[in-house]
Amino acid sequence: MGYFKMNPDENGNFGEYGGSFIPPQLQTEMDKITDAYFSISKSHDFITELRSIRKHFQGRPTPVYYAKTLSEKYGGRIYLKREDLNHTGAHKLNHCMGEALLAKYLGKKKLIAETGAGQHGVALATAAAYFGLECEIHMGEVDIAKEHPNVVRMEILGAKVVPVTFGLKTLKEAVDSAFGAYLEDPVNSIYCIGSVVGPHPFPMMVRDFQMVVGVEAKEQYFHMTGEHPDNVVACVGGGSNAMGIFSAFIEDNEVDIYGVEPGGRSLNLGDHAATMTLGKPGMIHGFKCYNLQDEKGEPAPVYSIASGLDYPGVGPEHSMLKDLGRVNYVTADDRETLDSFFELSRLEGIIPALESAHAVAYACKLAQEKPRQSILVNLSGRGDKDIDFVVENFGKDYGIG
Numbered sequence: 121m122g123y124f125k126m127n128p129d130e131n132g133n134f135g136e137y138g139g140s141f142i143p144p145q146l147q148t149e150m151d152k153i154t155d156a157y158f159s160i161s162k163s164h165d166f167i168t169e170l171r172s173i174r175k176h177f178q179g180r181p182t183p184v185y186y187a188k189t190l191s192e193k194y195g196g197r198i199y200l201k202r203e204d205l206n207h208t209g210a211h212k213l214n215h216c217m218g219e220a221l222l223a224k225y226l227g228k229k230k231l232i233a234e235t236g237a238g239q240h241g242v243a244l245a246t247a248a249a250y251f252g253l254e255c256e257i258h259m260g261e262v263d264i265a266k267e268h269p270n271v272v273r274m275e276i277l278g279a280k281v282v283p284v285t286f287g288l289k290t291l292k293e294a295v296d297s298a299f300g301a302y303l304e305d306p307v308n309s310i311y312c313i314g315s316v317v318g319p320h321p322f323p324m325m326v327r328d329f330q331m332v333v334g335v336e337a338k339e340q341y342f343h344m345t346g347e348h349p350d351n352v353v354a355c356v357g358g359g360s361n362a363m364g365i366f367s368a369f370i371e372d373n374e375v376d377i378y379g380v381e382p383g384g385r386s387l388n389l390g391d392h393a394a395t396m397t398l399g400k401p402g403m404i405h406g407f408k409c410y411n412l413q414d415e416k417g418e419p420a421p422v423y424s425i426a427s428g429l430d431y432p433g434v435g436p437e438h439s440m441l442k443d444l445g446r447v448n449y450v451t452a453d454d455r456e457t458l459d460s461f462f463e464l465s466r467l468e469g470i471i472p473a474l475e476s477a478h479a480v481a482y483a484c485k486l487a488q489e490k491p492r493q494s495i496l497v498n499l500s501g502r503g504d505k506d507i508d509f510v511v512e513n514f515g516k517d518y519g520i521g
């Protein structure tokens with residue numbers, strides 16, 4: 121049997137990971153979403169409409185670009201899948217449009233989600249506006265203060281931003297708050313997760329909606345070169361952009377695959393979010409995966425210079441692929457990431473998201489180790505959202521200010 125027929129199994133398990141460990145009331149709703157997803161997402165109408173949205177609204181296919189100057193500097197041949205050119209500037213819209221289209225088919229009126237840095241909130245608010253659905257985004261008060269531009273974007277797009285004022289007032293509390301709101305009205309609303317995480321069916325569903333990245337990239341790369349890339353590289357937070365591009369190459373055993381986790385300031389607990397590199401299997405947010413935990417077994421504090429990567433868990437499929445040895449999970453630290461952020465900007469004219477700059481940083485290292493090989497990097501998003509932060513804190517190091 122092929123990889124995708126077996127993973128996940130009918131209970132949403134990826135090997136020993138994934139599954140669904142949630143209160144019975146929520147489980148009933150998840151089962152309904154699972155059944156609906158299997159019937160609706162395979163229908164001709166759904167597939168046709170999603171395809172049309174990808175082309176006319178999102179601007180797909182995004183190009184694959186040969187980074188000539190970067191390749192000349194490091195050796196190897198480095199290619200970038202330009203998800204930064206997808207509408208809203210990152211890959212997240214790929215699954216948000218899919219989730220929102222499913223909501224429309226189910227007759228739902230409202231999309232509910234949490235957001236940390238606001239990227240998922242903005243993508244979902246965009247999808248809601250497109251479909252004329254209500255949108256409610258739960259966000260910790262601490263994050264609201266830090267991520268003002270994204271809060272304003274969501275409001276301009278017509279979403280309601282709900283401040284979460286309990287606990288540490290960040291992402292974890294926002295998840296609890298959003299689940300609470302969803303359970304109050306599961307008939308009219310649907311919960312939309314922002315990565316390949318959470319209880320079944322989300323890790324599968326979000327992966328399936330992101331597969332468009334890999335399908336396109338494989339075909340485009342083949343068209344450009346007449347072969348498959350020797351290596352594929354992507355950054356891993358929850359792991360959705362990575363599963364999007366990895367999925368097309370998982371069954372091609374001659375392709376080496378690398379998932380890049382944030383090494384942060386140091387590899388001491390609290391200074392990074394290298395979940396698979398340094399964590400161990402456990403439970404978080406209703407599913408099983410590699411986790412970073414403190415001595416009490418609670419989710420540990422995590423840190424990354426890229427706010428989209430600082431999650432103490434990771435997708436269950438990545439957890440399985442690590443144990444299988446099919447994907448190599450590695451790290452890039454803050455400094456390597458900043459160097460790549462400026463280097464890609466100055467050598468190629470592309471300002472990458474700090475998340476994506478982790479993947480570029482590792483690809484440059486790999487190019488030096490494997491100078492005769494090709495490397496396809498998923499450039500998950502553009503860096504406009506990061507420029508003020510980078511210049512304020514690190515501009516001097518790079519000749520600015």
Ligand SMILES: *Cc1c(COP(=O)(O)O)cnc(C)c1O
Pocket residue numbers: 210211212239314315316355356357358359360361362428429473475476500501502
């Ligand atoms: C959110 C985000 C990520 C991390 O999410 P994944 O689910 O791991 O892909 C990576 N890159 C960008 C640009 C993001 O906005």
